[in-house]
């Protein structure tokens with residue numbers, strides 16, 4: 001398929017986007033939000049259908065497909081450079097549950113089935129009004145009655161002080177020559193010089209100045225796709241909620257999860273403002289209090305139900321909760337914008353003790369003898385607020401329990417069973433990017449740093465012998481330098497590099513590897529010693 005530029009609806013198509021895994025798109029995260037609001041989510045235990053509109057290079061689609069073998073995943077994108085890449089990855093990984101279509105939203109194939117989940121990330125704000133209508137039509141025709149839509153978009157008021165940045169970038173890019181990446185780089189250089197000179201618009205709008213600083217560090221493919229599209233729009237959330245309501249789809253929650261609680265978006269002194277309001281007004285108020293610039297919204301045709309704790313637990317019985325960080329303790333404090341919130345004392349102190357390192361379904365927590373002193377409603381509320389404040393994480397299945405201690409791990413040689421993960425680890429260089437691996441336990445992606453990916457690749461292929469030397473050699477081959485944390489000095493001497501590599505391996509064995517085992521991304525296969533490593537000199541790299 002070739003793209004007629006006039007037919008691209010003003011969307012940038014001359015340069016590719018860039019790959020990225022987005023955890024909020026996992027069915028488990030979507031189901032958790034809906035079920036916590038009393039909306040019965042699609043069941044996934046006997047298989048499900050998932051459609052991503054505008055899937056780009058498919059990093060999320062492929063990771064989720066590898067992690068959810070019972071799911072059937074379809075990606076749609078009209079840029080062949082994206083869909084051809086996905087086709088190659090599907091073939092190379094032997095993924096049998098992914099189908100990718102090179103198609104325009106305006107001309108979709110007729111044989112699409114109905115879906116439990118339809119997601120679109122980075123699409124709704126960036127395509128023309130006509131294409132938005134096509135997208136809404138696809139949703140209406142292809143969402144199952146119990147299905148959930150996830151849509152992301154730029155929104156107000158967060159964008160209000162940032163609009164000058166987009167205007168300037170578009171203006172200078174329109175005067176430059178070359179492809180969109182070349183033009184946006186040239187435009188960004190001009191805008192960055194203006195920001196450096198602290199001209200009044202950037203002096204008066206510090207958020208706009210910060211945005212320019214971030215963009216200078218960003219991949220220009222992202223900047224081109226984010227800023228140069230002709231029909232780019234920042235919506236009021238009420239417009240989007242009303243648009244979906246007209247199609248019979250009501251708001252079914254949002255991500256990140258804390259944004260479902262007005263108390264974590266607005267300061268407590270405004271409590272009175274939030275009582276007795278309709279949902280759309282509450283969402284609008286939350287956006288203004290938090291100065292929101294980007295939203296992840298869910299929509300569903302299902303009504304909100306008032307569940308007992310037991311009904312809530314049964315509605316998504318395969319979701320599991322665990323303490324998010326090792327050695328978590330109270331008080332646990334988080335700041336979201338203008339709001340600082342903390343957890344201290346019961347029931348969270350008891351929950352930390354009861355939950356330990358294991359994962360728990362809601363039903364298990366409601367039955368836990370250690371939590372019997374608390375009313376079931378209080379336990380459910382404590383789980384919700386714990387997730388909202390990042391004390392607990394939610395996953396699509398139980399992790400392996402108990403955690404293997406680092407010292408107990410190194411008695412076997414390891415394997416990485418999923419071919420998707422093995423392929424993700426095989427990298428030509430150390431690309432300064434996270435690598436998202438698929439977990440068949442949590443049914444989601446698990447990002448690790450690129451150096452840790454190199455270590456795991458080396459371990460899986462050649463065991464642990466001289467692992468630090470092999471890491472150092474890979475760094476040298478890739479032309480990557482480590483730097484000393486304290487001084488920023490590049491480490492050039494090989495012996496020093498090996499020493500630093502040993503420390504990185506130590507960190508990997510202590511923290512990264514046990515989590516990979518818990519998530520069944522790595523399994524132990526035989527009795528070859530893996531060796532033990534300890535961290536001493538902290539290093540960073542360029």
Ligand SMILES: C[S@@+](CC[C@H](N)C(=O)[O-])C[C@H]1O[C@@H](n2cnc3c(N)ncnc32)[C@H](O)[C@@H]1O
Pocket residue numbers: 008009011017018019020053054055056057076077078079082103104105106120121122123126127131225
């Ligand atoms: C900003 S990218 C987001 C990609 C991916 N969802 C992600 O977040 O990494 C938007 C994607 O939508 C695709 N797209 C834009 N207009 C489209 C259309 N009319 N039909 C099909 N795909 C389209 C683009 O090719 C691009 O890959």
